Amino acid sequence: MSQCPENGAWRPAPVTNAQVKYATLVAFLAWTFAVYDFILFGMLLPEIGKATGLDDAAQARLATWVAFGTVVVALAVGPLVDRFGRRAGMVITVGGAGICSALTAGAGSIGTLVLTLIRSLAGLGYAEQGVNGAYLSELYSASKDPRIAKRRGLIYSLVQGGWPIGALLAAGLTAVLLPHVGWEGCFIFAAIPSLIVAFMATRLRESPQFEALSKIKALQASGMNGEAQALAQSQQMEAEQSVGLASVLKGKARRATLVLSCAHLLNWFPVQIFSVLGTTVLMSVHHVSFGNSLIILLLSNLVAYLGYLTHGYFGDRFGRRNVIAVGWMLGGAAFWAMLNGPSETWMVIALYSIGQFFLIGPYSCLLFFVGESYDSSVRGTGASIVTGIGPVGAIIASAGSAMFLGAGDSWLQAAIWFGAVPCVLSGLMVFFAAPVKQHAAKYEVAQPGHSSV
The missing domain is CATH 1.20.1250.20 (MFS general substrate transporter like domains)
Structure with a gap:
């Protein structure tokens, strides 16, 4: 955990522009290749159906159960990210997408139940966009560079733009690879970049907000409640944090x-x-x-x-x-x-x-x-x-x-x-959502009656 003593008090280390640039690049690649795996299954479902003897109705049922499993897995990611960190969330989600791709290649001959369970892991890749949003909103808000503060939404749009790029990659590479390596080879090929990006994510800077939350919990666990309260107030956080x-x-x-x-x-x-x-x-x-x-x-x-x-x-x-x-x-x-x-x-x-x-x-x-x-x-x-x-x-x-x-x-x-x-x-x-103070140093929901910037 980064530390920056200030008047004897612990503070998270400042966020550098190099850390922001690296995090933005990794988040973009992570989302692109998570989408690649997510889209690939839908594109290759007819080929999987031919190889496994599933008719159109059976393929539709398989897709429905996979969608349900995807939701369940995606919902489980959030509490893990709040407990173990944004960096860990990035590694788990994009790495999970890569593992899902690799396992899918060998699941066709095992049975639809196993295939459904494996493809449900695609929920990890799908949840990656939520991790991106949580992580980058914190990292950008902690940056002292006024250019990032002014254009943080535009910068994030480049990251979220990984969806159409991932979809185009899935379509283009499948057209090239499918005749030569079959649908199994397409999934194996898709696993490689995701696993590489997962390794890159291990070198990310943890968000200062999560570092502060972890420090607050550590102080409370040591019985230093006064110090924990002081740190929470300096970081505009609640000392008592609920999770789940x-x-x-x-x-x-x-x-x-x-x-x-x-x-x-x-x-x-x-x-x-x-x-x-x-x-x-x-x-x-x-x-x-x-x-x-x-x-x-x-x-x-x-x-x-x-x-x-x-x-x-x-x-x-x-x-x-x-x-x-x-x-x-x-x-x-x-x-x-x-x-x-x-x-x-x-x-x-x-x-x-x-x-x-x-x-x-x-x-x-x-x-x-x-x-x-x-x-x-x-x-x-x-x-x-x-x-x-x-x-x-x-x-x-x-x-x-x-x-x-x-x-x-x-x-x-x-x-x-x-x-x-x-x-x-x-x-x-x-329109029923609360407006937010987009250009404040800390992101907090605006109170009713306040205008959003």
Whole structure:
């Protein structure tokens, strides 16, 4: 633990620009390759089904159970991060994604139950974004560089932009490798970079906030309660810290947990419909060919990356809460227009890309805003719950769409009610979250009646 004595009192060592740059690089690579593994399973599910004798229905059931397991594992990450540190969380999550990839390669011949359990470990990789949000929000807020304080949202948008890059890597490398190494080889190849990044994460600087929390606990354990209280006051923290899932359902953390979890769950409806099942929707609604649908998905992912940078930039200036809410509402409107508009290719491409721009782009603000909305003692737990609850929305969207289709409705109606409409509702829900003081030295939730900067 870093120490910086000041008038005889312990203080965390200052954060250097080199530490911020290294942490930003590692977080970007960690998220990129965690997404690579996360996306790879969905892309290769048909190939896995062929190799294991699973028909379409069995593949759908497998994907549903894997999604459920992913949620359970992702929710378990937060308390670990608050107990053992942000650095440990980075190592565990990205390393877990690599191990999951490697194990998946050998699970096809063992059985679907084992495959489900192994793929549930992908929840570690998915939870990595929550660890990023908690860790980097603390590290950036502790930096004394005014350039970082002014542009922290834009900088984080580069990190969160690992989602479309990871998705593009998964698509591109799979197209190249699959004919030569099979689906098992694709997963083995995906494991290598994740494990390398996990090793890089062991060299990260722990956040000063977590160092201070650890010091407070150590002083209390030694019976030095007065010193612990003094340190807590100097760091604007509570001396008595609660941990565990219940801790984010108390006090001012409750509002952030309920509102942001609900908003994220609703937003995963359109993520599932328009991103994961995008080719199916485009082919069914507008009769786009499979080849053209892949091109549209490729272009939309490139546009989505621009969305990350744009929303990160404006989030620093107009408040992340406002930018997230408006972005998702505009995304829902664009998807509704795409579904109900003409089937000309250029029109479909334009409206679908605009929808992805406003659906995916606000995530550069969301994970950082989640980190800002909690105190340091529960930041990891809060981030894991908000991010982990998202795939539940994907499960509901898939089940609801299947119900619509089974009742004789079309993908047009299913995509409207389980995609476009929830996208707008998720934006409206974000407005109920408390604003935060984005440019304060310490991130604290603004009190009701105070304006956010």
